[in-house]
Amino acid sequence: xxxxxxxxxxxxxxxxxxxxxxxxxxxxxxxxxxxxxxxxxxxxxxxxxxxxxxxxxxxxxxxxxxxxxxxxxxxxxxxxxxxxxxxxxxxxxxxxxxxxxxxxxxxxxxxxxxxxxxxxxxxxxxxxxxxxxxxxxxxxxxxxxxxxxxxxxxxxxxxxxxxxxxxxxxxxxxxxxxxxxxxxxxxxxxxxxxxxxxxxxxxxxxxxxxxxxxxxxxxxxxxxxxxxxxxxxxxxxxxxxxxxxxxxxxxxxxxxxxxxxxxxxxxxxxxxxxxxxxxxxxxxxxxxxxxxxxxxxxxxxxxxxxxxxxxxxxxxxxxxxxxxxxxxxxxxxxxxxxxxxxxxxxxxxxxxxxxxxxxxxxxxxxxxxxxxxxxxxxxxxxxxxxxxxxxxxxxxxxxxxxxxxxxxxxxxxxxxxxxxxxxxxxxxxxxxxxxxxxxxxxxxxxxxxxxxxxxxxxxxx
Ligand code: ADP
Ligand code: MG
Numbered sequence: 107x108x109x110x111x112x113x114x115x116x117x118x119x120x121x122x123x124x125x126x127x128x129x130x131x132x133x134x135x136x137x138x139x140x141x142x143x144x145x146x147x148x149x150x151x152x153x154x155x156x157x158x159x160x161x162x163x164x165x166x167x168x169x170x171x172x173x174x175x176x177x178x179x180x181x182x183x184x185x186x187x188x189x190x191x192x193x194x195x196x197x198x199x200x201x202x203x204x205x206x207x208x209x210x211x212x213x214x215x216x217x218x219x220x221x222x223x224x225x226x227x228x229x230x231x232x233x234x235x236x237x238x239x240x241x242x243x244x245x246x247x248x249x250x251x252x253x254x255x256x257x258x259x260x261x262x263x264x265x266x267x268x269x270x271x272x273x274x275x276x277x278x279x280x281x282x283x284x285x286x287x288x289x290x291x292x293x294x295x296x297x298x299x300x301x302x303x304x305x306x307x308x309x310x311x312x313x314x315x316x317x318x319x320x321x322x323x324x325x326x327x328x329x330x331x332x333x334x335x336x337x338x339x340x341x342x343x344x345x346x347x348x349x350x351x352x353x354x355x356x357x358x359x360x361x362x363x364x365x366x367x368x369x370x371x372x373x374x375x376x377x378x379x380x381x382x383x384x385x386x387x388x389x390x391x392x393x394x395x396x397x398x399x400x401x402x403x404x405x406x407x408x409x410x411x412x413x414x415x416x417x418x419x420x421x422x423x424x425x426x427x428x429x430x431x432x433x434x435x436x437x438x439x440x441x442x443x444x445x446x447x448x449x450x451x452x453x454x455x456x457x458x459x460x461x462x463x464x465x466x467x468x469x470x471x472x473x474x475x476x477x478x479x480x481x482x483x484x485x486x487x488x489x490x491x492x493x494x495x496x497x498x499x500x501x502x503x504x505x506x507x508x509x510x511x512x513x514x515x516x517x518x519x520x521x522x523x524x525x526x527x528x529x530x531x532x533x534x535x536x537x538x539x540x541x542x543x544x545x546x547x548x549x550x551x552x553x554x555x556x557x558x559x560x561x562x563x564x565x566x567x
Contacts, residue, residue, distance in 0.1 A: 114151060118143035119256060119388050120241060121175045127244040128171065137163050150185040151176060161188045179241065214282050222282060223292040228275035234406055236399030239269060242390040246273050250280035253288075253329050253361035257388040259352075263366045264392035267432030270365040273392075274331050277363060281329055288328040295337030298324070299344045306343070320347075325354045331363040335384075339487035340375040352383055362387075375487045375501065395431055400424035403431060404438055413442060415452060422454050426461065437461055473516050473564060475527055481564045482509040485556065494529030508557060510536050511543035516564070 125138045137160060145152040153172070155161035164172065165188050176184050219226050230250070235243045242262055249260050260277075262270050278290045293301075301320060308316035324330060330351070338344045355362055369391065370384040395403070401424045408415040419441065427437045444460035445452040483490050486505040493506050506528065513524045514536070521533035521540070528536070546553040 114143040114146035116388055117146060117151070117176065117180050120179045120245070120390070121172065123245040123248045123257065123388070124175050124179070124241060125168075125171065126248055136160075137168060146180075148182065150187060151180075152187045152189050154189055154191045156191050158190065161190055164188055214279075214286050218282055218286050219279075222278060222290040223297075224275050224278045224282070224290065226279055228272045229279050230276045232406070232410065233269065233272055233276055234399065234402045236395060236402060238393040238395050238399055239273075242269075242273060242392050245388055245390050246277050249361060249363065250277045250284075253277075253281055254359045258356065258359070259362035259364055259383070259387040261364050261366070261370065261384045261387065261389045262392070263369050263389070265367065265394070265430065267430030268392045268394065269431055270392065271333055274333060274363050274365055278329060278331055289326060290329045290331070291324065291327045292331040292333065294333045295335045298332055298348065299337060299341055302344055302347050321351075324351050327355065327360060329361045329363065330355055333365045334367065335364045336366045336368065336373070336487065338376070339373055340489075345377055345380055349377075349380055349383075352380075356383075373487075374485075394428065395434070397424055397428075400428065400431075400434055403434065407435065407438060415442065419452060419454055419457050422457050423461070475513050475517060475519060475524070477564055478512045478516060478560075479509055479527070481560050482512065485560045485563065494527075496529075504553065504556075507539035507543050508553065508560065510539035512557070512560065512564075514540045516561075 121143075122138060126134050129138065140156050140160060141164070142154045143151055144154055153164065155164065169186065173184070173186055176186060214226075230247065233243065242264075245257055245260055246262075249257050262274060264270055275292060278292050281288055282290050301323075305316045305320035332348075335348075338348055352362060364384060366384075369389065370381040373381050401420060404415075404420045404424055405417075407413075408420065415438075420438075423434065423437050423441065427434045441452070441457045441460045444450070445456055450456050479490055479493065482488075482505050483493065486501075486508075488502060488505050492502055493509060495502075509528065510524055513519055513527070514521065521536040525531040525533050525536045543553060543557070547557060
């Protein structure tokens with residue numbers, strides 16, 4: 107989370123979410139849930155307490171915990187001032203929201219889950235928390251406990267394979283576990299778009315009913331989860347429908363959970379009124395897992411599947427596969443399969459062999475022009491045909507030149523061949539494009555950030 111996105115409200119909500127997880131339900135409810143935050147500056151934050159006993163307790167007991175959390179989430183060093191609220195009736199909040207409770211786990215009817223689009227395998231129980239996903243995990247838990255209340259919308263972003271889908275599905279599954287009568291709907295940005303297109307087409311042949319059915323499906327929900335919302339970028343009709351769906355749900359205090367491959371401010375081709383809604387609730391990101399988390403995930407997998415997997419081999423994989431959790435799980439499976447198939451002892455030598463290039467000192471992954479084009483299109487959310495096409499709008503010229511630059515820089519393909527791939531442009535056009543980007547890279551422009559992010563994407567995928 108970057109500082110610019112934070113005001114005292116969202117900062118404090120994030121801090122509360124973290125403390126909710128750290129403290130017992132009773133202590134959280136008595137001391138933390140009842141206070142609010144005001145006057146955030148670059149170096150201080152006021153915490154408004156309903157009465158002197160809360161103020162005293164926070165100052166004497168909870169200050170270090172609050173301090174640490176505020177500094178971490180606010181990315182700075184803050185002086186915390188505890189103040190008493192003005193004496194107004196009703197300032198003392200009632201304890202009306204149920205706080206963390208351990209639930210009796212009853213099986214949820216299959217049909218409820220199927221209808222929701224959720225995969226019941228993704229739960230909080232098998233999601234391992236570590237330093238890199240702590241806040242996301244805390245907020246997800248709080249959302250699942252009180253959907254539609256404090257953290258709405260919840261916007262979760264990260265690179266691929268870091269656990270977004272797992273975590274937001276866990277919210278859905280947990281809500282259904284606790285309240286099977288709740289209407290939970292999980293879909294991807296792509297599903298949402300495709301269904302909308304279908305309903306628009308059907309409307310032409312079958313009349314208004316199909317558009318109604320679409321709206322009903324998405325708006326009659328208590329919890330709507332849209333995974334990979336970045337898919338709606340560049341698609342105007344879908345954005346419009348999303349906007350109205352969002353407003354409808356938000357106004358009726360229904361919970362909205364969104365995931366994306368980037369933070370709201372990095373969207374291209376998406377309306378400002380929509381990204382401002384992404385920012386309006388609580389945001390969290392998941393970072394690349396650190397070593398401890400990687401080990402913990404693999405050990406938990408081994409224990410669950412009762413695999414015969416020695417610790418030192420787990421450590422070896424965790425040391426060498428650091429990109430994301432999907433690749434980590436993939437590496438684990440590859441080693442296991444190799445040992446089973448060959449009837450061989452599962453040790454570090456076998457793992458080294460099985461993982462081959464993955465654990466080699468350099469990952470000499472061949473990069474080809476098509477991967478680059480794909481990555482550029484994905485990053486700027488533009489279509490390859492448009493990059494290859496003739497239009498010269500700003501939305502296309504920059505991605506086109508960046509594609510030229512990366513193709514030249516990463517593959518050393520001659521200008522002429524790059525020009526051919528990019529819709530039959532001649533070599534001077536390509537040369538000019540490459541130079542242009544080189545110039546921009548020399549200055550600290552936004553193109554620089556774009557190029558870095560795209561490179562990272564190319565190497566990781
Ligand atoms: P994303 O949606 O960010 O691309 P996923 O949620 O699909 O990532 O996660 C990729 C894989 O890693 C899944 O199999 C998921 O269960 C697993 N995974 C991710 N994070 C964790 C975690 N913290 N604990 C356990 N498994 C995880
Ligand atoms: Mg996902």
